[in-house]
Structures are given as structure tokens and as C-alpha cells.
Amino acid sequence: MSRAASIVPEVHKFGGASLATAEAMAHAVSIVLAHRPGPMVVVVSALAGVTDALLDIAASRGDVRGLRRKHLGVARALFTGARRKDLIRFVDEAFDELKVPRKLTPGTTDDILARGEQLSARLFAAALEQAGCPVEYVSAVDLIVTDDTFGQASADLAGTERAVRKTLGRLLARGVVTVVPGFIGATPDGQITTLGRGGSDLTATLLARALRAREVSLWKDVPGVLTADPRVVPDAHVVPQLHVREAAELAYYGAKVLHPRALIPLGKRNIAVRIRPFANPDSKGTEISQRRTLRGHPVKALSAIPAQALLTVTGNGMLGVPGIAARTFEAVHRAGVSVSLISQASSEHSICFSVPSGSAARARKSLRETFRREIDRGEIDGVEMQAGVAAIAIVGLGMAATPGIAARAFTALSDAGINVVAIAQGSSELNLSVVVDGREGAAAQRALHAAFHLQLAKG
Ligand code: ADP
Ligand code: ASP
Ligand code: MG
Numbered sequence: 001m002s003r004a005a006s007i008v009p010e011v012h013k014f015g016g017a018s019l020a021t022a023e024a025m026a027h028a029v030s031i032v033l034a035h036r037p038g039p040m041v042v043v044v045s046a047l048a049g050v051t052d053a054l055l056d057i058a059a060s061r062g063d064v065r066g067l068r069r070k071h072l073g074v075a076r077a078l079f080t081g082a083r084r085k086d087l088i089r090f091v092d093e094a095f096d097e098l099k100v101p102r103k104l105t106p107g108t109t110d111d112i113l114a115r116g117e118q119l120s121a122r123l124f125a126a127a128l129e130q131a132g133c134p135v136e137y138v139s140a141v142d143l144i145v146t147d148d149t150f151g152q153a154s155a156d157l158a159g160t161e162r163a164v165r166k167t168l169g170r171l172l173a174r175g176v177v178t179v180v181p182g183f184i185g186a187t188p189d190g191q192i193t194t195l196g197r198g199g200s201d202l203t204a205t206l207l208a209r210a211l212r213a214r215e216v217s218l219w220k221d222v223p224g225v226l227t228a229d230p231r232v233v234p235d236a237h238v239v240p241q242l243h244v245r246e247a248a249e250l251a252y253y254g255a256k257v258l259h260p261r262a263l264i265p266l267g268k269r270n271i272a273v274r275i276r277p278f279a280n281p282d283s284k285g286t287e288i289s290q291r292r293t294l295r296g297h298p299v300k301a302l303s304a305i306p307a308q309a310l311l312t313v314t315g316n317g318m319l320g321v322p323g324i325a326a327r328t329f330e331a332v333h334r335a336g337v338s339v340s341l342i343s344q345a346s347s348e349h350s351i352c353f354s355v356p357s358g359s360a361a362r363a364r365k366s367l368r369e370t371f372r373r374e375i376d377r378g379e380i381d382g383v384e385m386q387a388g389v390a391a392i393a394i395v396g397l398g399m400a401a402t403p404g405i406a407a408r409a410f411t412a413l414s415d416a417g418i419n420v421v422a423i424a425q426g427s428s429e430l431n432l433s434v435v436v437d438g439r440e441g442a443a444a445q446r447a448l449h450a451a452f453h454l455q456l457a458k459g
Contacts, residue, residue, distance in 0.1 A: 007172045009039035011213050013182060013204035016045035017221040018278035019120060022077035029127045031219065031281050032177065036133065039172045041207050043182040044124045045200040046116025047074070051183075058104055058112045068095040071119055078127050087126055094119055106150030110184075110194045117181030117200070125179040135177045142167055144185030144206060146193045153185055153193035155206050157265060160185075164210035172211075180207065201262035205273065209265040216271060218258075219278045224286035225250065225257055228302045232442045233449045239286050239300050240293075243397050246300055247273070247288040249431050253340075253393035255303035263288070298398030298405060299452040302445055305340055309360030309387040310422055310435060313367060314350040317379020325351055327370055335359070335366035341391050341433050343424040352422055354391055354435060361385075389421055390441030393433045394448060400429035409434065412451030418444050 012035065014028045032042055046054075047070065056062030068091065075087040094115055101108050117140070125137040145159035171178050182200025185193045195202045201218055208216040225247065226236035242250070244263055251258040257275060266273070268290075276285035294300065311332075318324045325344070328351050332339055337359040343352045355363050367383045374380040399405050406425075409432060413420055422435040436444045 007039050007169070008212055008214060009041050009168075009172055010035060011041045011043065011204050011208045011211070011216040013043040013200055013216070013218045014045065014124075014278070015200065015218065015220050016048050016050065016116075016120075018048075018219055019045065020048035022074045024278075025074060025078060025120075025124060025127055027278070028124065028219070029131055031278075032128060033131060033133060034281065036177070037175070039175070040177045041168060041172075041211065041213075042124065042128075042177060042179045043200055043204045043207065044117065044121040044179060045182050047071070047120050050116040050120070051113060051197070054113050054116050055109075057098070058100060058109045060100055064095060064098060068092070071095075071123070074123055078123065079130060083126060083130055087123065090122060091119065107148075107191060107193075110150045111192050113194050114181070114184045114192050117183045121179050121181035128177060128179065133177055134175055135179060136171055138167060138171070138178045138180050140181045140184040140203065141186040141190070141192060143180060144195075144203060146185035146187060146195070148187045148191065148193065150193055152196045153187075154261075155185060155195070155202070155265070156188075157206075157209065159188070160206055161210040164207055168207070168211065196259065196261070198256065198259040201259035202265070205262050205265045205271070208271050209267070209269060212269075213271060215274060217274045217276050219276050219281075220257060221278055222257060222275075223277045223280070223283060224275045225255070225288070225301065227300070228445055228449050229255065229304065232304070232445050233302075236449065240284070241287045241289065241291060242300060243292055244288055244290060245430055246395050246397055249393065249395045249426075250301055250303045253303040253391065253395070253431070253433070254305040255301070258288075292397060295398055297396065298402040299394055299396040300398075301395055302448055303393050303395065304441055304445055305354075305391045305393075306438060306441055307357045308340060308354040308389050308391055308435070308438070309357045309385055310352060310354050310389050311360060311363060311367065312350055312352040312384040312386075313371070313380060314382075314384065315374070315378075315380035316349070317374055317377070318349060318351075328367065331366040331370035332363045335362045337363040337366075341422075341424045341435070343422050354389065354422075357387055360387060386421065388438040389435050390438045390444070391433050391435050392441065392444055392448065393431050394452070395431050397430055399432065406432060408451050409448060412447045413444060416443055416447035418447065 071091045128135040145156045146153035182203040224238040228236040248263045251260045273288040341354045418440045424433045
């Protein structure tokens, strides 16, 4: 094996929520320096609020001048001398070039969004250089190979691995810290793509996989993964350790702290992800790994997907008729809608599932077209829609071996006067999901949080 290929770096990602000001960027630089001289790859998100601002600009209602000022402010505060001049010119050029095409496509939108990460990573690399650290900015376009699903691209793991090892291997061997913009990739023919909101987490795990890293640190504005969303459950606590499957389930079910696809590149590889507090670099945060710990805590955390609609296909004609479920989901797929949760009554009398509120009407129309004949004949009653619901997931590997979890959940909800609209349980019993009226979503999370005494950090 070549020397370059045998170097195993740490991967550190700094999230946008943490990078709000020039001081914050300087603090991130100090975290990187504290981890030197070991080999390191640094992934950087756009500064706080920048991706949202760029989306507004793409929609022609954004404030380009304000965004330019924000980046110039950071450049002026962080740098001195010739470096300062260079960076001010770099920021100015990036905004001079920023033209919104008259006809916006997902591809041109990605091109605009990519600038947030390109700018912050350039600033970050320059700040490390100014601190005397050997550093190189590497464009994500040369590393992360994706398909052409603009706005939500999937990485080609093998292609990415080849590109990453070729480009970063040599730099790591020379002891250079590489700084890579998160969130961005490119198709094999070089068109810029983005990996979906929050995608810098995924960039970090893709790089970790390719470089066989043993640890990825995701520096966030929270103390770790908490037992629930702290904006909804104020007394949520840090979970010291999560199994990869538990974390994946929480991320999939709406825990914003981790991109829903960020754990996919890890596969069965022994790579630990740490969610670490930016404000407190000495704290351990949350470890996400293949270990199974905290057996005394069958439920580790809750997460919630708000703004869902429940669609139900019901009718006697569904009894024992093969292919109804396949046709149902085919119809939803054809409408380009993704299903977040499925629950089927054992009588096969109904199939019920939730979809994002904004796409529910489209899904219902497609279902009605698919089942028009059955509806006309009265075999299927129709497609009911209940909008404005929230799906809450109760997650923990220990649930499978612990009786009474569902009973506790439903008692807590009924004691709080909250009606359960639908239930789903994964066959792995890793996740029990309840659907409630969206207006009661926050109260339901607080009631469930209290019922399971989710206070892991306090023990
Ligand atoms: P980044 O800066 O890396 O992009 P995010 O803003 O995407 O970080 O994720 C951190 C945010 O996730 C927190 O500020 C918090 O409001 C939210 N969050 C939601 N659920 C949880 C949870 N269970 N644990 C921690 N944070 C959570
Ligand atoms: N800047 C992007 C976003 O806001 C990606 C990220 O932060 O991870 O979604
Ligand atoms: Mg994020």
C-alpha cells in the first residue's frame, strides 16, 4: 500500500449553525489547531442563514447586497494585509458573478446554492493558513461524484472513493489539512449538484468512508444528540451513545441534528460519528457507533415529522385482492411523492400512510385515478385525507426486548388528552411511531418524553 493510501485522517465538519460570525470561525480554527498535528480533513458548511438567503436570491426576492456584506464583514474581521485584500476581492468576484438566470432549473439553483459553502470554505482555509497551518482548499466538485438529482443528489460511493483517495491521499501524505466545502457534489460530466438541506453531514461521512477514517466529528450548536428536539422539549438531555441504527431512525424521522442520509456511507464499517458541541470542545457529545450500550434505556430518544397528511385507502374490495398495496404505492410514486410512514390494518381493509402535507393532494389525485374502476364499483370507498398531522417516532434498540413500551406511550398520550390517529411499528421494533393532530404534536412529544424519563445524561 502506498504511504498516501495508509494515512488515516480524522474528519471534522463545522455546521452552519455554529459558523455565524467571524469570532465563531476563529473558534472553529482553534478547534482544528488543537487536533493537529494528526492528519485531518475539514468540511465546512455555509455561514449561518446563507443557504436560505441564496434560495431567496434564486427566487429573485433575496438580498444580494446583504449577503455580500456578511461575507466581506467576516473577511475584514479575520484577515490582515495582502491576505485580507485577496479575500475581499474573492468575495466581491463571487457576488459580481452571481447572476440569477431568467429560467431557474434545479441545476441552476444548485449552482447558486453551492456558493455558500464555496465562500465559507475559502475563508476557513485562509484563516487556517494565516494561523500557520499547512492547508489546501479542495473543491468538492472534484471529490463527491453524484447522480443528477439536483437538490437531492445521491453519491456514487465507488466513484467518490476513487476521486477522494486520488486527490486527498497525496495532500494528507504531505501533512496538509484539506478544507472541503460541504453539501456540494458534481455529476460525472461536471454539473454542480447539492446533497439536500443539511448535506454537509453527508459530505463528512462520504469523505470518512473513502479515507477509512475511524472518527468523524460533526461540530454543532447543541451539546450532542438530545433525547428530543430542544426547541420542542426544553428539558431534553444529551444521549451519550446511539447505535447507528437508532441514529439513522431519528434522522429519518425528522431530527434535524443529522442529515437523514448521513449514516448510509458508513455501512458496516467501523467509523464512529461524534456529534460535538461547538461551544464546548472538551465535552464528549454523542457517539454514534456500532456499539450497543445503555441497555437500561430501551427508549433513547424521540423525533417528529411535522406537517404531514394521512392518506387512507379503504374498502371491502381490498380483502384478499392481490396487488392493492403495490398499486397504491405505485400511484404515490408516480405522483413523485415520498411516503414517511405506513400502517396497514391486518384485516387488509385499509392501507394508511403519511406524506408531506404539501404533496398530499397530488398523491390523492393519483390514487383516485389508479382506483377509479374499483371506486365506481364500490369495492374501494375512496381515498380519505387527513391533513395537518404529525408523526412522532419513539426510538431505541432495547424496545424489542422490553414489554409495555406501547402501553406506556398510549397511557401518556391519553393522560395528556391527546388522541392517536394512527400507529406504525417497524418490524425490527426499533421504532414505534404515533400520528397525532399536528396542533398537539409538541404536547405529545413532551408527554412521551416525560413518560420514558428520557434523562440519559443525568443517568
Ligand atoms: P448544522 O450546524 O450542523 O447544520 P443543524 O442546525 O442542522 O446543525 O442541527 C442542529 C439543530 O438540530 C439544533 O440546533 C436543534 O435545534 C436541532 N435538533 C432537532 N432535534 C434534535 C435533537 N434530537 N438533538 C439535538 N438537536 C436537535
Ligand atoms: N448549507 C446547507 C444547508 O443549509 C448544508 C448544510 O448546512 O449542511 O442546508
Ligand atoms: Mg444541518
